Amino acid sequence: MEISENNFIKGIRKFSRRSNSVVRGIGDDGAVAELGAGQYVFVQDAMTEHIHFELSFMDPYYVGKKALYSNISDVLAMGARPLFYLVTAGIPAKITSGDMERMYRGMDRAAREFGVTLLGGDTVATTNDLFVDISVIGKLAAARYFGRDKARKDDLIAVTGKLGEAALGLRALKEGGDTKGLADCIRRFLSPRPPYALWKEIVKNDITDAMMDVSDGLILDLARMMDESRKQARIHWEKVPVPRPLRQRGLEDLAFGGGEDYQLLFTFPRDKLPVIEAMMQQGRAVTIIGEVTSGRGVRVYRQGSEITGSPRGYDHFGGRM
Amino acid sequence: MEISENNFIKGIRKFSRRSNSVVRGIGDDGAVAELGAGQYVFVQDAMTEHIHFELSFMDPYYVGKKALYSNISDVLAMGARPLFYLVTAGIPAKITSGDMERMYRGMDRAAREFGVTLLGGDTVATTNDLFVDISVIGKLAAARYFGRDKARKDDLIAVTGKLGEAALGLRALKEGGDTKGLADCIRRFLSPRPPYALWKEIVKNDITDAMMDVSDGLILDLARMMDESRKQARIHWEKVPVPRPLRQRGLEDLAFGGGEDYQLLFTFPRDKLPVIEAMMQQGRAVTIIGEVTSGRGVRVYRQGSEITGSPRGYDHFGGRM
Numbered sequence: 195m196e197i198s199e200n201n202f203i204k205g206i207r208k209f210s211r212r213s214n215s216v217v218r219g220i221g222d223d224g225a226v227a228e229l230g231a232g233q234y235v236f237v238q239d240a241m242t243e244h245i246h247f248e249l250s251f252m253d254p255y256y257v258g259k260k261a262l263y264s265n266i267s268d269v270l271a272m273g274a275r276p277l278f279y280l281v282t283a284g285i286p287a288k289i290t291s292g293d294m295e296r297m298y299r300g301m302d303r304a305a306r307e308f309g310v311t312l313l314g315g316d317t318v319a320t321t322n323d324l325f326v327d328i329s330v331i332g333k334l335a336a337a338r339y340f341g342r343d344k345a346r347k348d349d350l351i352a353v354t355g356k357l358g359e360a361a362l363g364l365r366a367l368k369e370g371g372d373t374k375g376l377a378d379c380i381r382r383f384l385s386p387r388p389p390y391a392l393w394k395e396i397v398k399n400d401i402t403d404a405m406m407d408v409s410d411g412l413i414l415d416l417a418r419m420m421d422e423s424r425k426q427a428r429i430h431w432e433k434v435p436v437p438r439p440l441r442q443r444g445l446e447d448l449a450f451g452g453g454e455d456y457q458l459l460f461t462f463p464r465d466k467l468p469v470i471e472a473m474m475q476q477g478r479a480v481t482i483i484g485e486v487t488s489g490r491g492v493r494v495y496r497q498g499s500e501i502t503g504s505p506r507g508y509d510h511f512g513g514r515m
Numbered sequence: 516m517e518i519s520e521n522n523f524i525k526g527i528r529k530f531s532r533r534s535n536s537v538v539r540g541i542g543d544d545g546a547v548a549e550l551g552a553g554q555y556v557f558v559q560d561a562m563t564e565h566i567h568f569e570l571s572f573m574d575p576y577y578v579g580k581k582a583l584y585s586n587i588s589d590v591l592a593m594g595a596r597p598l599f600y601l602v603t604a605g606i607p608a609k610i611t612s613g614d615m616e617r618m619y620r621g622m623d624r625a626a627r628e629f630g631v632t633l634l635g636g637d638t639v640a641t642t643n644d645l646f647v648d649i650s651v652i653g654k655l656a657a658a659r660y661f662g663r664d665k666a667r668k669d670d671l672i673a674v675t676g677k678l679g680e681a682a683l684g685l686r687a688l689k690e691g692g693d694t695k696g697l698a699d700c701i702r703r704f705l706s707p708r709p710p711y712a713l714w715k716e717i718v719k720n721d722i723t724d725a726m727m728d729v730s731d732g733l734i735l736d737l738a739r740m741m742d743e744s745r746k747q748a749r750i751h752w753e754k755v756p757v758p759r760p761l762r763q764r765g766l767e768d769l770a771f772g773g774g775e776d777y778q779l780l781f782t783f784p785r786d787k788l789p790v791i792e793a794m795m796q797q798g799r800a801v802t803i804i805g806e807v808t809s810g811r812g813v814r815v816y817r818q819g820s821e822i823t824g825s826p827r828g829y830d831h832f833g834g835r836m
Contacts (some may be wrong), residue, residue: 217554218660223589223727224558224653226660231552233538237545238636238650245640268544273595282648284605315559319566322643327603339539404664406544408757421544464810479646479763482574 197495200242205295206312213311215277225313227278233334235274240327249324251367253372256384258300264409265330266308267388267456271407273336273397276308281315284325299499308390336397340405340460345423349403349461350487354389354471355479356411356437361452362445363405377440386456392478393458399469405460410453417492419459426489435481447504450494461486522536523536527633529621530664534632536598546634547794548599554655560586561648570645570731572688575614577705585730586651587629588709588777594657594718594729597629602636605646618647628710630648661781663724666744670724670782673791675710676800677758682773683766696760707777713799714779720790728783729772736814740780747810752817756802780813782807 210219218226240245241261247255262279269276281301285294305312310330362384366376373380388407397404405421408415412434416427436449462470472481494501531540531722539547562568562582570578583600590597602622606615626633631651684704694701709728717723725744729736733755737748757770783791792799815822 201712218593222660222663222773223592224556224595226554226556226593226595226655228554228652229550229552231550235545235547236601236652237646238603240605240637240639240648242639242641261544271544272539272547274545278557280557280650282559282561282603284561284646284648306759313557316561316648318561318563318646320563320644320646321565323641324604325558325641325646327561327605327637329601331557331652334547338726340538342543343834397761415613435785440739458675 199446206298207305209298209305215472216311216313217509218310218340220314225280233339234337235269235272235334236329237265237268237272238329239268240325240395243323244327251341252384254289254324255300257324258297259304259385261313261326261328262301262304262330263311263386263388264303264456265328265419266310267386267407267409268389269330270388270393271340271405271458272332273334273338273405274341275335276310276330276332278311278313279305279328279330280313282327283315283317284316284320284323284327286320286322288322289324301328304387307387314385316432317337336456337400341400342404342406342419342422344484345419345461346463346487347425347426347488350482351416351427351429351459351461351483351484352480353391353412353457353459355409355455355456355457356435356449357408357455358440358445358452359383359437359472360386360447360454360456361448362437362440362443364454379437379439382455389458389479392480395427395459395473395478396458399466401469402460402463403462408453408455408457408459411451412459413492413494415452415459420483420491423486424490425486427486427492429484429485429492429494431494433481433483435483440487526736530619530626531633537634539631541633546601546624546641548634551656552670554580555656555726556590556593556653556660558586558589559648559650560589561646561789563646564644564712565710573705575588575610575618575645576621578739579618580706580805581621581648581649582624582649583622583625583631585627586649586775587631588707589777590651591709591711591714592661592779593653594655594659594661594726595653596656597631597651597653599632599634600651601634603648603776604636604638605641606638607641607643607645607646607650609643622649625708628708630656658721661723663740663743666725666740666746666782666785666807668746668807668809671788672737672748672750672780672783672805672807673781673801673803674729674733674778674780676776676778677756677770678729678776678778679761679766679770679773680704680758681707681775681777682769683758683761683764685775692714700758700760702821703776707775707778708778710779710800713801716799717779717781720787723781723788723792724777726781729774729776729778729780732772733780734771734794734813734815736780741812744807745811746807747811748805748807750805750813750815752822754802754804754829762789785813
């Protein structure tokens with residue numbers, strides 16, 4: 195099936211914007227785009243109902259928007275500028291045309307913010323649950339890709355924004371009740387816009403070695419980076435940017451183990467420190483949280499002593515696979 | 516989540532083959548590939564349990580293989596050679612690691628046949644049903660893309676292979692019982708390999724105007740082509756390649772309305788007729804079934820008289836949207 199297949203889906207064509215490089219857009223077996231020579235980044239990531247969200251607290255508008263944000267985040271984390279996206283929507287009978295319209299509208303909003311063009315995709319029926327699966331193509335903007343395998347000994351480790359906001363936002367949405375003071379956290383869960391302006395500065399200044407986005411929690415994601423780079427990370431508990439609502443509730447652990455913030459985690463050589471410090475002085479939300487050394491894994495230190503049993507990130511399979 | 520996320524998924528890396536153009540494969544936020552300048556085709560298509568298949572009669576090996584074939588078919592139908600693919604697997608608790616292994620093995624088999632390289636993707640948990648969603652990137656091989664919008668007045672209409680095999684194969688699998696004489700039909704449903712050699716000849720000889728693959732049934736798909744091209748198709752009932760098992764059962768309608776054969780449907784100008792005739796004389800499975808004229812829609816003629824109420828193709832939403 196293709197996206198132009200029925201009357202409702204024909205409506206999706208309106209979200210396909212003009213782009214000089216699109217030779218053939220929605221409405222055929224596939225889309226055709228003109229690309230210049232170079233390195234391109236390819237990502238594909240899905241969100242499924244009851245696993246990543248519940249419709250009871252997440253409108254389809256945000257399902258669509260967040261699904262595209264999370265993919266754009268992956269593209270940025272590789273050092274590429276997002277260009278195009280394709281979407282497969284898995285649609286159960288309970289979903290109305292209005293729901294679908296809002297889901298595509300949410301994607302379209304995110305797409306406009308990042309100048310990304312919808313190329314096509316698929317709509318399929320499902321028996322029970324809604325899912326959305328998005329692929330994004332980007333063109334490398336950095337001098338070389340920002341791999342997880344590129345952390346080097348003596349690099350410093352930095353992160354953008356605050357960590358744990360999305361996890362607390364999700365908790366508040368699930369539990370209902372008083373959400374006073376939690377607006378930022380809830381927004382981060384529903385609409386985790388990647389830090390594009392900051393990313394552009396990082397690329398322009400050619401700062402980073404390794405980069406990835408924090409999707410499954412700081413410790414788990416950093417462990418993956420260290421695994422790929424064959425290095426060890428040492429993190430200082432006090433330096434991790436824990437937002438006030440977490441501190442107030444004694445939930446600092448969520449900043450280490452909570453996922454879905456989609457902030458950028460990166461390492462950089464010490465000789466780039468003046469550039470990072472200049473960015474910080476201009477009020478950019480960047481925090482240095484530790485350093486890379488030889489060895490393996492992630493170690494967390496608090497007041498100089500190592501904490502054992504660091505909080506882990508989130509595994510949607512619950513260890514099943 | 517990304518494809519390297521847990522122990523099982525780490526095993527998928529073995530299906531990532533070496534390719535000179537892949538700069539960074541599975542194991543990061545995204546994959547990086549080096550592309551030359553030119554036009555590229557992008558497709559994304561999913562298969563969901565209970566809608567496109569039942570595990571009771573379709574092993575995960577075939578689910579994976581067919582899902583990739585159907586996407587490759589779309590790429591070929593645009594006039595492009597497939598290069599890379601990404602996969603999202605939606606995995607319910609009932610699916611074992613062995614099932615997943617077979618699903619990726621099925622994809623890998625199809626990928627080898629077409630020289631396509633796995634770049635990455637995602638694995639997500641689902642509450643009930645299995646789904647697989649694949650995106651494929653191809654490079655234009657034809658002088659210009661084979662669009663649905665390119666049929667011209669006085670073109671002839673041709674189709675590869677036979678039509679209705681997959682629909683009869685599906686019926687046999689669903690009903691069980693005696694499948695004598697239906698091996699080809701069942702194979703076409705489970706493993707609808709696109710006619711690559713024939714496609715290469717078509718591209719080499721620069722024959723076609725419009726092209727698409729027959730995924731939802733001849734009449735429905737041809738109607739879409741005519742809609743995009745703003746033309747009318749006239750089909751001669753007797754000329755449509757109906758396989759023997761359908762004739763024997765009086766199920767000729769399945770050749771008009773049955774989907775999932777993934778044969779290629781194309782139009783070509785009459786001055787290319789000698790080329791097509793030469794291909795036929797060499798035993799190539801190509802059949803001329805009608806012609807393009809001015810007007811709209813699809814008309815079917817039998818013994819010179821128009822048939823009304825032509826069989827329609829398959830709509831997975833049952834008219835819901």
